[in-house]
Structure formats: C-alpha cells, structure tokens
Amino acid sequence: MWQETIHFDGTYNFDSVLARHATDPLKQLVLESRSIRVPVIIGTSSHAVEVTAIGTVDKPEFIIKGKNEVDKQAIIQRTAEIFQWNVSLRKIQNHFQQTDLKEIFQQFAGTPLILDFDLFGCLVKCIIHQQINMTFAYTLTDRFVKTYGYEMDGVWFYPQPETVAKMTVEQLRDLQFSSRKAEYVIDIAKEIVENGLDLGALKNKADEEIFQRLTKIRGVGKWTVENFLLFGLGRPNLFPVADIGIQNGVKKLYNLVSKPTNEEMERYKQAWEPYLSYASMYLWRSLE
Helix, strand or coil: CEEEEEECCCCCCHHHHHHHHCCCCCCEEECCCCEEEEEEEECCEEEEEEEEECCCCCCCEEEEEECCCCCHHHHHHHHHHHCCCCCCHHHHHHHHCCCCCHHHHHHCCCCCCCCCCCHHHHHHHHHHHCCCCHHHHHHHHHHHHHHHCEEECCEEECCCHHHHHCCCHHHHHCCCCCHHHHHHHHHHHHHHHHHCCCCHHHHHCCHHHHHHHHCCCCCCCHHHHHHHHHHCCCCCCCCCCCCHHHHHHHHHHCCCCCCCCHHHHHHHHHHHCCCHHHHHHHHHHCCC
C-alpha cells in the first residue's frame, strides 16, 4: 500500500465533486470523510484507488492511496487527469469575472470539470443516458455494469469492449434496454474490437476529427460526442447549445420568458470563449 499527497494551486471545491457523484449508485464514496474510490485502468491492469480531500476550498490538498507500486506514477497521473488537478481554475475564474456569468462563478467558485473514470464507459454511459430520465439512466447503467462488469476492492469497473462486443441485444433487453439502445452499445464495442477504434488515441485529435470519427458509428450523434469531449476528454471549450439544462440556465441567467433560440445561444456564448465547457458546467450548477 502506498499513498501520495497532492497539492493544488488555487481554489478547488472537492465537496461539490462528491455531491455530484453521490447520486450515482456505482460510485463508492463517503461524504463524511470526503473520500471516493476510483477505478483506474493502466494498460491491462485494473486498480482501485482512494482519493481523500484533506484541505479546504482555498487551500486544496488530497491524499491518493493505492496498492500497486509498479504502476504508481501512472496511477497518480491518471487520477490527476480525472480530477483535473492540472487545470488552473484561477485563470478560468478570472476570465469569467468580466462576463455576465460573474455572479455564478463567484457562487460556485472552485467547481472543477471532472472526467468520467473510463473512456469506453463514458461513451457507453452517454448512449444509455440518451432520452431517458436521470433516475432510470443511473439504474440502467448500474445494472449493466454490475451484470457484465467486474468488481475490485469494492470498486466497480465497466465491462471491457471485448466483453460487450460479444453480447446480444436480448441480453441487454433483459436489463430493460431498448432494442435500439442495446444495438448502439454493442456497435460501439464492435467498432473498437473489430475496426480498431482507439479511444485513448483520440486525446491527441482535434474536436472536429473526433466528431467525424465517432459520428460514423450508428447511434452516436452530436450530443453524444459533445458529452464525450466534455466528460471523457475534458475539452475546455464545448457548449452544447441543444442541451436543455444549458438552455434553462441561460433562460434563468437573463430572465427570459422562453428558452433561448440557437441563434441567441450562439450570441451569448461569444464572451465565454475559450472556456465554454466551464460556462456549460456552471450554468448547469446554477439550476441546482
């Protein structure tokens, strides 16, 4: 067993991170001790990593604990990527002090953009969550992972693409997937296993290249790719104008009578670049 202390320069609200994860039954966390257990995959090895906050919002510190000494540095690097400890929130906060989002950024200061723990899991979750309410989306994802994934030290890992590619639609229908949703999830896995899609390699591609590559897969549309770019890859400048939550956030911000049009959304967002992803997230948070 090893542990490492991480210092973060700037504000960082880890309690808001835990609060967002607390609604997901797959996540293993303890609010009282400000800790969460994270599934981390390095190469072909799986690791259950514990992250605990020991600092404050203004002076953030974290302890990472793991078991595998060989992969220690890679585990720390991936964990830092997931929790975005390599991003200066101070710089982003300062940018928005000159915009109409100033008060929201002051109210929710230090809210980071947290990544999903696994790229394949992120893409699958996007498909599962399409066009169903959040409660059932979490239930469906929980069933999928606990039926076909695997568990280590109390932490659940999504099933690997090789496992999902061999599934039948009927198997997922038994979990209450729609036939179409089941087909889409299996098709993504087959794209990886049979056609060589490397999700990790997408980190080095431009947003437009990723859009072109992923939308070739049946069932993967603009909304899915935008969410993958946001929560899978942590791209900083995404603003899904068709997202109902963001539309409602803008409506509330400007006291609009009705939801803003796409043209209005395009106009509002200009002042928020190049950090549109953070504008999106803080607008979501303004509705909580």
